[in-house]
Amino acid sequence: MTLTEQLLSGNRLALTRLLTQVENDTTEGRAALTELFPHTGKAHLIGVTGAPGTGKSSLVNQLALHFRKQAERRIAVVAVDPSSPFTGGAVLGDRVRMRDLAGDPGVFIRSMASRGSLGGLAQTTAGLVQVFDAAGFDIILIETVGAGQAEVEIAHLAHTTLVVEAPGLGDDIQAIKAGILEIADILVVNKADRPGVENTLKALRSALELAHPVRHVFQHHGVLKVVEAPHEPEYNSWIPPIRKTVATEGTGISELADEIDRHARHLHESGDWATRERSRLGSELEALLQNMLVARFRKQVSESIYEEVLDRVYQRELAPWEAVKVLLNGRSK
Amino acid sequence: MTLTEQLLSGNRLALTRLLTQVENDTTEGRAALTELFPHTGKAHLIGVTGAPGTGKSSLVNQLALHFRKQAERRIAVVAVDPSSPFTGGAVLGDRVRMRDLAGDPGVFIRSMASRGSLGGLAQTTAGLVQVFDAAGFDIILIETVGAGQAEVEIAHLAHTTLVVEAPGLGDDIQAIKAGILEIADILVVNKADRPGVENTLKALRSALELAHPVRHVFQHHGVLKVVEAPHEPEYNSWIPPIRKTVATEGTGISELADEIDRHARHLHESGDWATRERSRLGSELEALLQNMLVARFRKQVSESIYEEVLDRVYQRELAPWEAVKVLLNGRSK
16 A cells, blocks of 8 residues: 555555645645545634734644544644744754643644745645545644744635734834734634733724625614615625633633634635635745745756856846846756 | 936936836836946845844844944945735835934935735845945945744845744744744843843853854863864854844944954954855856746746646646646747
């Protein structure tokens, strides 16, 4: 049996080995992804992102435990740490997790420190997710540390995106929100037992109004109702709910998990699941293309010519844009 | 006079207009960068990065004010907010800054919300920095919100990188440090009047030891001395200092500014300035090449073929890797 066949028949060692091959972007890893691809597309991919200090890891742990217990689903976690391009910053996090989740074959956690470019990071994450998907995991949680562009791009790999906030993380947070809010399907205020939680909720609510402008407000039996205008297809009817949690105590986890399942149902019923799936795969194709184009170019231009051109840039004889033209036109072995 | 000539003669309106053209990546913007490039290479580029909530913006403000007053240098600030891919999250920050720095022609602040890909973000930042450099600004502070891969790549544009931390930002911070520390030339513990500052300092010191392993410890006149092994050229003799500040009160700013100047002198004396300049320009060339390759490819493959291939991926008939091969081999108008 090949490694991919072993994986498809539920072999955990095969899973570990394939994950490593995909992470290292080996030839075997690429071949395996191609073989496994027809078996993907079943898992619910959930992105969890937010600034440091919001307690995302605990939240992801609790969600994994909950989904596992409540519905016996198999859960994979891909923890991406793009802040650590050099060392394996994700190792500590894993050890902490292991305490709760170790020994359960229905839960698998994979941490990944970033290597190389961001394109590479999103690509590797997509690959790991495909391996888990093919291996039959029902829910795949993709956790990213931080709230930068990298996280936004990785969040685009998911069907459902959770943005986690916490009270009292300082004023910069306010600036962060605007952009990251627009990718949120569900907002989580974790550490909700902390002082300042009302301010955080208030800030989120007003930011949410900016990001998802209300289309119609009307009175129905004396009650104010809000609906999206049905003739504006760019607005679907999902308004991101805000959920309070205290992950370290398990508070609010069950309600959050229900909200996640509700979002999955919404995606299927509205047809948005297919739309997201297509756009997800489009981003993936994009990233692969970019890497391949650069790799091909590297093969065509000799190192010495590249160095020579860079040297002329360094001497200010050639502007970077001119250098690009020289390299693209004067390719030689 | 052309716009670039006006810029070189100190025209502030020309500066504003060129910055906009470069940010929008217009043809004029590219042409201007090529014309301006021979006039660049004089400014000291200082990257300031760190997690949200560390008070980076205040710190950058204070540094700008200090350099301005103390030595009458002209200061530019490029504030990059990669967390805001959709809306202009940087606007609020600007308004706050304007209070202190408005009206001083020797200080220019440019905020930039991210657009498109990360490669594009680093490329645009590099372009803005070149415009400021050519316009004769002595110091260019490049501020990034967050501590992800995006920030690391943008920090690579600088000669000197400051990594800002603050006490009590939660446990995730510990994980963040490992990678980001290795790019730090100077570590700043801002908000140093807060409780927990000793813990933050302690954590930074031990992380620093991991990132910059001490080579030799010996006794000299009864005092323990630490030196780098001179025969190991990959270790230069700069050990990142840690500086405490309270930016909102101006505490520690003067000492931090001295440290920054000391690092610039160190770079010049050790020859590392040239090394960094070359690697900076190398990253820039890389990013431009990548964008150009993708743009050229886009022109060669028709939208309908691309959509057709993506559709086959969506139908799981074609794995993403196979799709890339199809697109690369079957190019047609």
